[in-house]
Amino acid sequence: MNCPNCGQPVPEGLAESRCPACGRPLSEPLPGGGAPVAEPVFERVTGPGGGGRSGTPWDRRSDMGFITALWRTLRDSMVRPADFFRSMAVGGPQCSPVSYALILGTIGFGAGLFWQGLIALGMGMAGGEVNRQEMGIYLLLVPFAPLLVLMGLYVGTAILHFFLWIVGGARNGIGATFRVVCWANGIQILNAIPFCGGLIGAVWVLVAEVIGIREAHETTTGRALAAVLLPLAVCCGFVAIIGILAAILIPAYVSAAKGGL
Amino acid sequence: MQAGESPIWRGIGAAGMASIAGALLVLWAFPGAAGVLACPLKELTSVPCPTCGTTRALLALAKGDAWSALRLQPLVTTGVGLGFLASAWLAAGGRFPGRAHSVLRPLAAFVVAANWLYLILDGR
Incomplete structure (x- = not known):
């Protein structure tokens, strides 16, 4: 089936009723809605590990153009993550996801360091204490940003996959976990937004990783959520916080329910 | 192991070695830059989280004081040592079996719980 608006082929079994290429409703062609494009956006990946999944726009950057492919991949991974990760190849060469994650991740990481340094400098100019060592480390890290992003992809994959293995997902x-980490890492570009971008980006990456793990490993949302959040839980101990909240809220709920009877 | 995964395991090995060596090097060179953050769980409940003491243990490791590091955070210190060895093995082409032994999963949970209990009993 092709989209009535843009003419792109629509992958079979698409959960949403919108075209993954142009985002318009499949059932409601717009008046004069765009000339059909001969070049398909989604194409079956026939390489090793393709497994009948469609590729991402970035996989087809040589046909679509660098900027268009980069933008569509970022947009799809952020706005339609379920369809995006469902269409992602879970095997094959690493160069495509790694190059995408390196480009956007390095920009995001560099921007994050820039804002951190600027805030530290601003605090110093406002009369606060400037931590010279802290600023020195920021400056030292900037040239190593691509290397640090690359290391982060592999270390992040190892941690996420270990916890996914722990929960049986x-x-x-x-390879599937690595690709999810790479494609989701592109969202780190939000670090370029000053002050709140880092926090928004971090949450968005977590959400994308949960959906990506679920779709790439064909597992449940609960297992994917557990695999992504368990490393944070081990670090921050919020399992215990949830336990404490449960210990307070459950008796309160039970006594309220008894009172209602 | 699935096709095409070999470079990923090698990459994980190389990145693991570089991360551990790099972190210890930075902590050795700039010990004052490692801000020891207050654990939110301990602040709220006086109970340490399972990773409490990690920064102090890594600082001790960076100084070469492995015994103090082990006393401060046994799991992380052992994990750093074993992680470095496992990373070197992966980078050299070693591979984990595709399906892990069934006892490993409960063992991993037990080790994390035992470490946490030690931190609580030790009064961290």
Whole structure:
């Protein structure tokens, strides 16, 4: 089936009723809605590990153009993550996801360091204490940003896959986890937004990773959520916080329910 | 192991070695830059979280004081040592079996719980 608006082929079994290429409703062609494009956006990946999944726009950057492919991949991974990760290949060469994550991740990481340094400098100019060592480390890290992003991709994959294995959700191998981490890492570009961008980006990446793990490993949302949040739980101990809240809220709920009877 | 995963395991090995060595090097060179953050769980409940003491243990490791590091945070210190060895093995082409032994999963949970209990009993 092709989209009535843009003419792009629509992958079979698409959960949403919108075209993954142009985002318009499949059932409601717009008046004069765009000339059909001969070049398909989604194409079956026939390489090793393709497994009948469609590729991402970035996989087709040589046909679509660098900027268009980069933008569509970022947009799809942020706005339609379920369809995006469902269409992602879970195997094959690493160069496509790694190059995408390196470009956007490095920009985001560099921007994050820039804002951190600027805030530290601003605090010093406002009369606060400037931590020279802290600023020195920021400056020292900037040239190593691509290397640090690359290391982060691999270390992040190892941690995420370990916890996915712990919860019994690792069905498609570490290649699938690695690709989810890479494609989701592009959202780190939000670090370029001053002050709140880092926090928004971090939450958005977590959400994308949960959906990506679920779709790439064909596992449940609960297992994917557990795999992504368990490393944070181990670090921040919020399992215990949830336990404490449950210990307060459950008796309160039970006594309220008894009072209502 | 699925096709195409070999470079990923090698990459994880190389990144793991670089991360551990790099973190210890930075902590050795700039010990004052490692801000020891107050654990939110301990602040709220006086109970340490499972990773409490990690920064102090890494600082001790960076100084070469492995015994103090082990006393401060046994799991992280052992994990750093074993992680470095496992990373070197992966980078050299070693591979984990596709399906892990069934006892490993409960063992991992037990080790984390035992470490946490030690931190609580030790009064961290």
